[in-house]
Amino acid sequence: MVHDERAEIERGLQLAREKPLSERVSFWSKQFLGRPYIAGPLNDSDRRFRLDGFDCMTFVETCIALGLSKSFDEILPNLDAIRYYGARPSFETRKHFISIDWISGNSGLIRPMDEPADSVCEKAIDRRKVFEVNKLEPSADFALPLTEIARMPFISKQKIPSAVAGLPDFSVILFVGGVEWTVVSHMGFAVKADSACILRHASSRAGAVVEIDLIEYLDSRPSLSGATFLSLL
Secondary structure (H helix, E strand, O other): OOHHHHHHHHHHHHHHOOOOHHHHHHHHHHHOOOOEEOOOOOOOOOOOOOOOOEOHHHHHHHHHHHHHOOOHHHHHHHHHHHHEHHHOOOOOOEOOOHHHHHHHHOOOOEEEOOOOOOEEEEEEEOOHHHHHHOOOOOOOOOOOOOOEEEEEEEEEHHHHHHHHHHOOOEEEEEEEEOOOOOOEEEEEEEEEEOOEEEEEEEEOOOOEEEEEEHHHHHHOOOOEEEEEEEEEO
8 A cells, every 4th residue: 555545544534533433434435436346356365455446345344444443553453353253364264155254243333224124035055155256275174164044134126215215324235136156246335315325336347436326226137136234333
């Protein structure tokens, strides 16, 4: 990270520090609009905190870590705590699966909202798949757990327009469906804008961090079943 970028981050930390957590995270997510989308940005483990680009998950994690931090030196430890079990950085200890790892592993920061869910997604999660997709092999001393059942209530696509009115100004949004071997296939932030809701996310299609009307986004993704929302504590 260049000196000017660190100075910019430190100024942002000062500007946002007195705001509630959701406003701090919203502040940071807006700063990164236009940054490039990078597939697999953590393949280089020496760059766990990087601002030159994101995938959907690292975008959300980085913004939350910045929102939690009062000083620059707190950012990486906060990020590691969000991303890895025991804050021990490795591919094997990463909270890869949103449904069975990330939500429960960050229960002190986020919680599923009480909005009415009309559907449930239930799938068997095989952790070997994430190694296969990334063309990696687990180390010899790493015992992969048996297949786990993930169960996530969500709002179906047709019900989301009516649910928007009950959302807070800012929340984490998780999209259900779209990938056969996992429950949550994409994530970002839902930002209320008057009577509409904007999705702010790192988009592989757009190649950058962008904003788009949430309903428009859902309409353009026929493979998605719906979404669920998480509030920041």
